[in-house]
Amino acid sequence: MSNIAKGLEGVLFTESKLTFINGAEGILTHLGIPIQEWAEKSTFEELSLALLDAELPTAEELAKFDAELRANRSIPAELVELIENMPRRAHPMQALRTAVSYLGLLDPQSEEVSQEARRAISIRMIAQFSTIIAAIKRAQEGQPIVAPRQDLTHAGNFLYMLNGKEPTAEQARLFDIALILHADHGMNASTFTAIATSSTISDMYSCITSAIGALKGPLHGGANEQVMVMLDEVGSPDKAAEYITDKLDKKEKIMGVGHRVYKYFDPRSRVLRDYAEVVANKEGRSNYYQILETIEKTVVDRIGSKGIYPNVDFYSGTVYSDLGISKEYFTPIFALARISGWCASVIEYSRDNRLLRPDAVYTGLSDQHYTELQDRQ
Numbered sequence: 001m002s003n004i005a006k007g008l009e010g011v012l013f014t015e016s017k018l019t020f021i022n023g024a025e026g027i028l029t030h031l032g033i034p035i036q037e038w039a040e041k042s043t044f045e046e047l048s049l050a051l052l053d054a055e056l057p058t059a060e061e062l063a064k065f066d067a068e069l070r071a072n073r074s075i076p077a078e079l080v081e082l083i084e085n086m087p088r089r090a091h092p093m094q095a096l097r098t099a100v101s102y103l104g105l106l107d108p109q110s111e112e113v114s115q116e117a118r119r120a121i122s123i124r125m126i127a128q129f130s131t132i133i134a135a136i137k138r139a140q141e142g143q144p145i146v147a148p149r150q151d152l153t154h155a156g157n158f159l160y161m162l163n164g165k166e167p168t169a170e171q172a173r174l175f176d177i178a179l180i181l182h183a184d185h186g187m188n189a190s191t192f193t194a195i196a197t198s199s200t201i202s203d204m205y206s207c208i209t210s211a212i213g214a215l216k217g218p219l220h221g222g223a224n225e226q227v228m229v230m231l232d233e234v235g236s237p238d239k240a241a242e243y244i245t246d247k248l249d250k251k252e253k254i255m256g257v258g259h260r261v262y263k264y265f266d267p268r269s270r271v272l273r274d275y276a277e278v279v280a281n282k283e284g285r286s287n288y289y290q291i292l293e294t295i296e297k298t299v300v301d302r303i304g305s306k307g308i309y310p311n312v313d314f315y316s317g318t319v320y321s322d323l324g325i326s327k328e329y330f331t332p333i334f335a336l337a338r339i340s341g342w343c344a345s346v347i348e349y350s351r352d353n354r355l356l357r358p359d360a361v362y363t364g365l366s367d368q369h370y371t372e373l374q375d376r377q
């Protein structure tokens with residue numbers, strides 16, 4: 001009987017210097033630095049550069065990178081036109097997948113796979129993801145697309161393009177922290193997908209388009225949207241415990257809890273919970289937070305012993321809601337942050353590439369012969 005690692009659980013397929021996770025204790029570090037410190041002291045721009053180069057940048061390197069990001073925010077007019085003409089009913093993740101694939105068609109460097117080209121394309125994609133996602137939202141809502149500004153931070157400019165008005169410094173910083181928390185997470189399904197694509201020596205746009213497809217599913221990045229669906233279904237805090245108990249009795253999954261690696265609190269969920277609480281204390285928005293608190297308690301009491309605790313997707317939506325972002329855009333926002341981790345991981349793996357090609361235990365028939373169609377039952 002062969003040993004099958006179902007879901008590749010626990011399989012080590014490469015080495016990485018970027019991200020360390022201790023799932024039993026709920027520890028996450030990038031370049032050895034705890035995620036809480038990145039969230040408190042850094043910026044999305046700095047973490048993105050640190051991941052791309054696998055080292056902490058100097059002030060000069062960061063300033064150069066930041067300037068490159070700002071200079072590359074605009075997207076080609078052909079892509080704006082495509083976004084404006086996309087079907088309104090499309091989910092924004094479908095739209096993002098198509099837009100990124102199209103961006104690859106428009107980039108004359110897209111087929112280059114040297115490390116230098118991969119890095120240059122990564123910088124452009126990190127810069128342009130925010131413009132694409134904001135444009136998709138504006139177009140889907142029938143509003144004019146807002147051109148990027150160079151004088152705002154990455155997070156501030158995204159909120160500006162999304163809402164058509166400049167965010168406060170507090171809003172921009174809150175969003176920056178959310179981006180930091182989502183930027184990278186080891187060999188998660190979408191990063192693995194990006195690496196699997198790059199391992200055939202395919203181009204960056206193909207890697208990232210495949211990663212977007214993997215992130216979209218509700219067992220991965222799509223869970224943040226589903227948490228909001230659940231909150232709306234629950235409706236009020238007094239109904240939350242019964243709702244969860246009922247779901248667990250029926251052996252249904254609760255969205256935003258459980259994780260392949262964390263068997264304790266995902267540290268990112270703790271940071272987001274603190275911000276969600278701040279948001280909750282603002283007038284009129286406490287309902288969601290109170291429902292989440294009750295769900296967390298009910299889940300941990302009932303199945304915490306199985307290692308089921310809130311993950312990063314549990315509290316993020318309440319923070320985004322406060323920034324005026326509707327739930328269909330929660331997963332695109334995840335992609336807006338994870339683009340850095342995807343690009344950095346592809347670059348890291350490509351340095352010493354080996355084709356990814358696992359195997360399956362064959363359980364089908366043997367010693368068969370072809371039966372003519374008319375002779376089959």
Ligand SMILES: CC(=O)SCCNC(=O)CCNC(=O)[C@H](O)C(C)(C)COP(=O)(O)OP(=O)(O)OC[C@H]1O[C@@H](n2cnc3c(N)ncnc32)[C@H](O)[C@@H]1OP(=O)(O)O
Binds near residue numbers: 256258259308
């Ligand atoms: C950014 C991210 O990708 S974070 C994850 C986002 N996804 C979600 O929030 C979706 C909800 N969560 C899940 O579906 C799962 O926890 C996953 C897919 C994330 C991880 O799943 P796995 O590692 O395959 O865990 P597995 O399915 O083996 O679960 C172990 C046990 O916990 C239970 N369990 C796991 N997650 C949940 C959940 N969300 N709700 C209820 N029970 C759960 C399983 O039913 C199983 O119980 P059993 O041993 O009695 O059969």
Ligand SMILES: O=C([O-])CC(=O)C(=O)O
Binds near residue numbers: 220
């Ligand atoms: O690591 C995982 O499997 C999922 C996750 O939390 C992430 O991608 O942020």
